[in-house]
Amino acid sequence: MTIEMSEVWKTFGEGHTAVHALRDLDLVGPQGEFSVILGPSGSGKTTLLNLVGTIDDATRGRIEVTGIDLANLDVDGKVKFRRESVGFVFQFFNLIPTLTAAENVELVADLTLDNGAERAAEVLNQVGLGDRMHHFPAELSGGEQQRVAVARALVKQPPILLCDEPTGELDFETGRMVLDLLQRISRDAKQTVLLVTHNAAIGEIADRVLRLRSGKIVDDVRNANPVDACALTW
Ligand SMILES: Nc1ncnc2c1ncn2[C@@H]1O[C@H](COP(=O)(O)OP(=O)(O)O)[C@@H](O)[C@H]1O
Numbered sequence: 486m487t488i489e490m491s492e493v494w495k496t497f498g499e500g501h502t503a504v505h506a507l508r509d510l511d512l513v514g515p516q517g518e519f520s521v522i523l524g525p526s527g528s529g530k531t532t533l534l535n536l537v538g539t540i541d542d543a544t545r546g547r548i549e550v551t552g553i554d555l556a557n558l559d560v561d562g563k564v565k566f567r568r569e570s571v572g573f574v575f576q577f578f579n580l581i582p583t584l585t586a587a588e589n590v591e592l593v594a595d596l597t598l599d600n601g602a603e604r605a606a607e608v609l610n611q612v613g614l615g616d617r618m619h620h621f622p623a624e625l626s627g628g629e630q631q632r633v634a635v636a637r638a639l640v641k642q643p644p645i646l647l648c649d650e651p652t653g654e655l656d657f658e659t660g661r662m663v664l665d666l667l668q669r670i671s672r673d674a675k676q677t678v679l680l681v682t683h684n685a686a687i688g689e690i691a692d693r694v695l696r697l698r699s700g701k702i703v704d705d706v707r708n709a710n711p712v713d714a715c716a717l718t719w
Pocket residue numbers: 497498504505506524525526527528529530531532533
């Protein structure tokens with residue numbers, strides 16, 4: 486079991502202005518499962534990923550990831566945890582503009598691997614960007630930038646992959662290509678994936694579809710036969 490959340494609350498602010506982004510949320514994400522989390526804007530999707538990725542702390546409740554109780558990690562422990570165990574893919578790519586594609590990926594690879602440059606080139610080839618890896622982000626299309634971001638998230642083969650609206654800024658064809666990469670690579674590496682989106686059609690590619698509303702999981706359905714992302718339409 487890789488991700489285990491029990492009775493988790495996340496409250497922003499206090500008193501009259503308090504906002505409960507997550508309310509008493511329970512979730513078990515077994516190792517290797519690809520879950521899509523659907524929910525309208527403001528339902529707590531980003532907050533959920535931020536807590537699992539230790540970008541933010543829960544107000545109450547317990548979160549265990551790969552057997553580690555996140556509440557027991559100090560600042561250094563969280564940095565180590567994020568480096569070794571989690572890959573992030575964001576809606577707006579978040580690449581460093583002054584570094585090439587290869588350097589963006591190497592930067593992350595070098596934190597934990599001895600053969601960072603080699604491994605960065607390998608994963609950039611895997612996402613189909615072998616011939617563009619010395620380009621800067623501004624010289625790449627949105628879809629190519631997101632593929633660099635996918636390469637960056639996957640380069641250290643983290644057990645957990647967190648994707649926040651990874652196709653939100655992409656057109657249909659490009660978005661589908663990014664989903665195909667995420668699906669295939671994470672499946673091969675047996676990663677546990679939480680992919681957040683408000684596009685319900687994307688749920689079809691997942692092993693499991695969770696619906697979040699007002700900070701609670703209101704629906705949890707397993708797909709017996711997830712479709713390949715390349716066959717997706719919306
Ligand atoms: N840093 C913050 N300070 C105050 N409120 C926040 C903060 N982050 C999120 N919220 C609130 O928490 C709720 C859930 O937000 P979020 O997790 O971003 O939702 P989603 O990603 O589903 O759109 C919203 O009501 C949002 O306004």
